[in-house]
Amino acid sequence: MAAASQSAVQRGFPISPFDLSFDFSGETLHLVERVSAISAEQARAMLVEVRSETGWSRPTLAALLGVSLHSLRKWETGKRRPSGAARRLIWLVAMMALHPERSGNGMDLVTWGEK
Secondary structure (H helix, E strand, O other), rough: OOEEEEEEEEOOOOOOOOOOOOOOOOHHHHHHHHOOOOHHHHHHHHHHHHHHHOOHHHHHHHHHHHHOOHHHHHHHHHOOOHHHHHHHHHHHHHHHHOOOOHOOOOHHHHHHOOO
């Protein structure tokens, strides 16, 4: 098998979080992602938990997420709902900050960590 067509594992590299070498179509992965996605309320709870557990200030978390302080405040208070992309980013920051051992592989990104 040519090196270009081998997966990272077959080439002897550790699995990277972005090694998406599994046997599902993009359409299937998209459907799985949509079913597994966290709700706006779950994202709000994650924001509160991240700040509580890490001791990060609101400006610090806003800077890490790349959003305005105003947007973060509205998300935390439930006055606005983060978009799907923002919920993904909130989930990723929460996993990295609170549960780094749970980051696995590309499929974990698609399923939002659900097994």
